[in-house]
Amino acid sequence: MSDTAAAPDLLSWTCPAPVRDRPRVVMGHGGGGAMSAELIEQIVLPALGTAAPAPLTDSAVVELGGARLAFSTDSFVVRPLFFPGGSIGDLAVNGTVNDLAMSGARAAYLSCGLILEEGVEIDTVARVAEALGAAARAAGVRVVTGDTKVVEAGHGDGVYVNTAGVGLVPAGIDLRPQRVVPGDVVLLSGAVGVHGIAIMSERENLRFEADVVSDCAPLGSLVEAMLAVTPDLHVLRDPTRGGLAASLNEIAAGSGCGVVVQERSVPVPPAVAGACAMLGLDPMYVANEGKLVAFAPRGHADAVLAAMRAHPLGAGAAVIGEVVAEHPGMVVARTGLGGTRVVDMPLGEQLPRIC
Amino acid sequence: MSDTAAAPDLLSWTCPAPVRDRPRVVMGHGGGGAMSAELIEQIVLPALGTAAPAPLTDSAVVELGGARLAFSTDSFVVRPLFFPGGSIGDLAVNGTVNDLAMSGARAAYLSCGLILEEGVEIDTVARVAEALGAAARAAGVRVVTGDTKVVEAGHGDGVYVNTAGVGLVPAGIDLRPQRVVPGDVVLLSGAVGVHGIAIMSERENLRFEADVVSDCAPLGSLVEAMLAVTPDLHVLRDPTRGGLAASLNEIAAGSGCGVVVQERSVPVPPAVAGACAMLGLDPMYVANEGKLVAFAPRGHADAVLAAMRAHPLGAGAAVIGEVVAEHPGMVVARTGLGGTRVVDMPLGEQLPRIC
Numbered sequence: 001m002s003d004t005a006a007a008p009d010l011l012s013w014t015c016p017a018p019v020r021d022r023p024r025v026v027m028g029h030g031g032g033g034a035m036s037a038e039l040i041e042q043i044v045l046p047a048l049g050t051a052a053p054a055p056l057t058d059s060a061v062v063e064l065g066g067a068r069l070a071f072s073t074d075s076f077v078v079r080p081l082f083f084p085g086g087s088i089g090d091l092a093v094n095g096t097v098n099d100l101a102m103s104g105a106r107a108a109y110l111s112c113g114l115i116l117e118e119g120v121e122i123d124t125v126a127r128v129a130e131a132l133g134a135a136a137r138a139a140g141v142r143v144v145t146g147d148t149k150v151v152e153a154g155h156g157d158g159v160y161v162n163t164a165g166v167g168l169v170p171a172g173i174d175l176r177p178q179r180v181v182p183g184d185v186v187l188l189s190g191a192v193g194v195h196g197i198a199i200m201s202e203r204e205n206l207r208f209e210a211d212v213v214s215d216c217a218p219l220g221s222l223v224e225a226m227l228a229v230t231p232d233l234h235v236l237r238d239p240t241r242g243g244l245a246a247s248l249n250e251i252a253a254g255s256g257c258g259v260v261v262q263e264r265s266v267p268v269p270p271a272v273a274g275a276c277a278m279l280g281l282d283p284m285y286v287a288n289e290g291k292l293v294a295f296a297p298r299g300h301a302d303a304v305l306a307a308m309r310a311h312p313l314g315a316g317a318a319v320i321g322e323v324v325a326e327h328p329g330m331v332v333a334r335t336g337l338g339g340t341r342v343v344d345m346p347l348g349e350q351l352p353r354i355c
Numbered sequence: 356m357s358d359t360a361a362a363p364d365l366l367s368w369t370c371p372a373p374v375r376d377r378p379r380v381v382m383g384h385g386g387g388g389a390m391s392a393e394l395i396e397q398i399v400l401p402a403l404g405t406a407a408p409a410p411l412t413d414s415a416v417v418e419l420g421g422a423r424l425a426f427s428t429d430s431f432v433v434r435p436l437f438f439p440g441g442s443i444g445d446l447a448v449n450g451t452v453n454d455l456a457m458s459g460a461r462a463a464y465l466s467c468g469l470i471l472e473e474g475v476e477i478d479t480v481a482r483v484a485e486a487l488g489a490a491a492r493a494a495g496v497r498v499v500t501g502d503t504k505v506v507e508a509g510h511g512d513g514v515y516v517n518t519a520g521v522g523l524v525p526a527g528i529d530l531r532p533q534r535v536v537p538g539d540v541v542l543l544s545g546a547v548g549v550h551g552i553a554i555m556s557e558r559e560n561l562r563f564e565a566d567v568v569s570d571c572a573p574l575g576s577l578v579e580a581m582l583a584v585t586p587d588l589h590v591l592r593d594p595t596r597g598g599l600a601a602s603l604n605e606i607a608a609g610s611g612c613g614v615v616v617q618e619r620s621v622p623v624p625p626a627v628a629g630a631c632a633m634l635g636l637d638p639m640y641v642a643n644e645g646k647l648v649a650f651a652p653r654g655h656a657d658a659v660l661a662a663m664r665a666h667p668l669g670a671g672a673a674v675i676g677e678v679v680a681e682h683p684g685m686v687v688a689r690t691g692l693g694g695t696r697v698v699d700m701p702l703g704e705q706l707p708r709i710c
Contacts, residue, residue, distance in 0.1 A: 025471045025480065030505025040503060043477060044469075047484030051491035052498045060499035062464050065523045067420030073466035073519055074502045077510075109417050111428035111519045114399075115470070116380045122398060125380065129402030136406035143407045144415035147429045148395060150385025151708065155432075157510040164428055164466045164519030168420045353506065 028348020032241025032287075035348045059099040061169055068171070070105035072096055073164040079353045081128060081158055083202040085195075085214030086289075088161055089131030091355050094218045094289055095240070096165040097139045101223040102236045102292070104175050105167030107141040112163055114148045117156030128159050139218035141165065172231045177254025179234040184323040185301035186259065187294045189222065189308055190215070190316035192244050193272040196286035199354050201275065208278075210271040217290030222313045229307045230300040238292050240355055242346045243285040247293050248331045249345040259331045261321035261343065284333075285346050287354045295323065383703020387596025387642075390703045414454040416524055423526070425460035427451055428519040434708045436483060436513055438557040440550075440569030441644075443516055444486025446710050449573045449644055450595070451520040452494045456578040457591045457647070459530050460522030462496040467518055469503045472511030483514050494573035496520065527586045532609025534589040539678040540656035541614065542649045544577065544663055545570070545671035547599050548627040551641035554709050556630065563633075565626040572645030577668045584662045585655040593647050595710055597701045598640040602648050603686045604700040614686045616676035616698065639688075640701050642709045650678065 028035040045052055054060075059072035074095045081088045097107040112132065116125060136143055198214040200206065219238065226233060235255075239247040244266065252259045268276075268283045276283050290313060296304045301319065308314030331343040383390040400407055409415075414427035429450045436443045452462040467487065471480060491498055553569040555561065574593065581588060590610075594602040599621070607614045623631075623638045631638050645668060651659045656674065663669030686698040 023476055023478070025473060025475045025477060025505055027473055027505050027507065029471065030503060036503060039477075039480070040501070043481050044484045044501070044503070047481045048488035048491070048498055049485075051488035051496075052501075054499070056467070056498070056501035058500070058502075060464070062499055064424065064463055064521060065420075065422030067422040069419065069521070071464055071466060071521060072500050073468045073517065075468040075470050075504045075517060077470060077504045077506050108419055109415070109426055111426060112411070113428045113430040113517045113519075115430050115432060115515060116384065118380060118382055120380045121378055122380060122394075123378070125394070126398050126402045129399045130404075133403035133406035136403070141406075143403055143411070144409070144417055145413070145427050146395070146399070146407075146411035147413075148385060148391060148399070149430045149432045149708075150380060150382050151432050151512060151515075152382065154509060155512040157506060160470060160506075160515075162428065162430060162468045162517035162519075164468075164517075166419060166424070166426060166521060353504075 027352045030352065031346065031349030032246055033346035033348055059103040061103050068169045070100045070103035070167045070169050072099035073162065074099060075160060075162040076355055077160050077353050078199065078355050079157060080202055081124065083214060084198045084211060086216035087128065087131040088159060089128045090135045090216045091289060092132055092161040092163045093135035093139055094216050095355060096163040097141055097218045097220055098238045100165050100167040101220045102175065102238055103169055104173035104223065104227060105169045106220050106224065107139060107165045107167040110136060110141050110143045110163050110165045112143050112146040112161065115156055115160040116148065116150045117158055118150055118153045120158045124158060139220060173227060175233060175235050177235050177251045180251060180255035180257055180295050180323055182257055182323050182325040183298050184234055184295045185298050185319055186321040187296060187301065187305055187308065188266065188318055188320045189292045189314045191267040191269045192288055192291060193268060193276060193283035193286035195289045196351050196354055197272050197275045200351055208271050208275050212271050212275065215288060215290035217313055219292055219313060222311045225307045225311050226294065226304050229303045232297055232300060234295045236292055236294050239288050241287050243287055244293065245284040245343050246346055248343065251295065252331050253329045256328050258324040258327040259321060260324055261331065261333045263333045264336050265318055265320045267316050267318055281350055284343060285350050289355065382707045385707065386701065386704030387601055388701035388703055414458040416458050423524045425455045425458040425522045425524050427454035428517065429454060430515060430517040431710055432515050432708050433554065433710050434512060435557055438569060439553045439566060441571035442483065442486040443514060444483045445490045445571045446644060447487055447516040447518045448490035448494055449571050450710060451518040452496055452573045452575055453593045455520050455522040456575045457530065457593055458524055459528035459578065459582060460524045461575050461579065462494060462520045462522040465491060465496050465498045465518050465520045467498050467501040467516065470511055470515040471503065471505045472513055473505055473508045475513045479513060494575060528582060530588060530590050532590050532606045535606060535610035535612055535650045535678055537612055537678050537680040538653050539589055539650045540653055540674055541676040542651060542656065542660055542663065543621065543673055543675045544647045544669045546622040546624045547643055547646060548623060548631060548638035548641035550644045551706050551709055552627050552630045555706055563626050563630050567626050567630065570643060570645035572668055574645065574647055574668060577666045580662045580666050581649065581659050584658045587652055587655065589650040591647055591649050594643050596642050598642055599648065600639040600698050601701055603698065606650060607686050608684045611683050613679040613682040614676060615679055616686065616688045618688045619691050620673050620675045622671050622673055636705055639698060640705050644710065
């Protein structure tokens with residue numbers, strides 16, 4: 001892509017203090033990285049006990065009345081509510097629609113729960129709802145049930161939105177990390193880091209050489225186009241909080257295989273690369289909301305890549321790596337200089353409240 | 356019931372200033388009364404536009420993959436998080452399970468979205484999750500998908516919980532206000548006002564003659580027992596925010612019929628009646644979380660009442676009124692002294708953040 005460049009040599013991710021035995025919740029517990037996973041796996045899931053039959057995933061596939069359903073939820077606490085390329089309303093629709101799409105489901109119905117802070121302008125609520133409605137129409141999903149709560153000033157931040165969604169998973173689709181095997185090809189649908197840098201630039205009033213606009217988009221039709229080529233895709237993931245690094249690490253851990261990424265193949269727009277260099281961020285760890293990473297059997301990879309590139313949301317798609325039998329559970333990047341480095345699971349948050 | 360007494364002559368509901376043209380959200384917009392309805396119907400729904408195909412109900416009945424599903428969501432912002440008889444975890448399960456039950460559905464799967472405030476004790480998160488897990492097991496529902504966000508200190512209140520739920524609606528069940536006709540009998544499953552007074556007593560550190568413990572409970576099995584008597588119930592509603600008054604008004608408005616309530620027939624425990632008299636509250640407007648009101652065809656009413664009384668959660672069930680052709684859309688109470696009064700839709704909130 002002409003608007004992307006090779007990733008710069010990526011800054012190493014430095015770990016803050018250990019997260020175990022912390023008595024209180026810190027921002028990093030919401031970052032989508034290792035601290036989030038620890039909170040869920042060591043605190044929430046044991047407490048839920050048998051009420052949670054399996055690790056809580058972004059999107060569960062369940063059977064109900066003979067139908068195979070994907071069911072997912074996300075809360076959105078992004079600050080600011082409106083940013084270049086989108087708003088909390090767009091995120092609330094696309095975040096849940098995309099979680100469903102990563103199970104291979106086309107979203108059918110959404111719920112919408114609002115937590116409003118006393119004193120927020122009614123006009124702001126209306127603008128959020130308008131954005132949510134427009135995003136729902138664009139994604140072809142209907143908002144059918146809702147709830148509104150109000151909390152006192154100083155106990156919220158304008159508007160928080162939760163959406164949950166249900167969709168049908170077509171027969172024959174089985175997308176999960178356990179299906180990944182050595183030889184699989186890793187495909188990315190386009191440039192990384194755009195959503196996170198767009199939020200950061202708006203929040204901190206930073207001005208970069210080129211404006212960075214969020215990539216927030218619904219991925220259902222792109223996934224359909226890919227599954228039309230082959231229903232045998234192994235796993236899909238949208239690299240939101242924690243970025244591409246977190247998604248690749250989750251898949252590596254879940255598959256028990258190793259993942260090798262060619263760093264030069266990961267599309268990073270120059271404006272994102274420049275902003276990351278200035279801010280000390282690694283584009284591999286910055287959140288996206290309109291991108292997906294796919295693990296495909298080698299024999300289907302070229303056809304899947306072609307289908308992605310033929311779709312507007314996959315025009316910048318690229319093969320970025322492969323699955324290997326070595327270093328199981330670990331993600332390794334081949335750097336531009338010919339070296340290798342480990343791409344760790346992020347620990348906490350780089351950019352809080354990004355979605 | 357020996358532990359209930361006739362409702363005291365109820366205080367009239369006084370309207371604050373008109374809600375139209377307010378520029379900002381106030382606490383009353385979250386009260387479940389007329390102000391909540393106005394925010395949803397005049398602001399949110401028009402903004403959502405065609406993305407919301409119908410008024411947003413507590414529980415939508417939708418078709419997906421040949422299955423008839425109920426789908427519902429609720430956010431919970433109750434303060435304090437733990438109160439006599441329950442916690443935000445119990446409410447988060449039972450609130451959504453009960454919304455589904457009011458469509459005749461047995462809840463099957465729940466999502467759980469947490470919004471944690473930076474600084475909240477990890478132990479508090481664990482206790483909320485334990486309560487949620489125990490409530491889910493009691494209700495026979497599984498938590499299959501989740502999400503956790505963290506907001507900075509001063510932008511939340513410890514823990515907010517959103518749940519969404521899906522369940523199957525059996526064939527032949529059609530519960531909605533439009534099915535209500537003159538002659539229908541109004542049944543209530545037990546004493547009103549208990550949850551609201553339990554929260555208020557804990558929050559304000561009030562001590563009444565007798566402890567008041569929340570009635571928070573999952574109503575799915577009670578509804579099943581009632582529908583086993585006759586699938587031809589006309590409508591069910593759980594009188595949460597806005598209390599019995601709001602539920603009866605919603606049903607009257609939706610049916611285009613009048614509702615007459617015998618005030619002496621509405622079970623109000625003495626401790627609730629005393630607390631309400633002291634606090635200037637009307638028990639008809641105080642929130643419940645383990646009660647339901649049912650509109651049944653006259654010919655089935657006795658059998659339904661018997662089935663309710665045979666269930667632990669309906670032991671205090673009573674016939675409290677009937678549907679009439681007069682005063683369409685209006686709820687009227689016959690008072691203990693032989694007079695009548697209009698039971699208005701509540702406007703805003705009596706007790707904020709009660710669920």
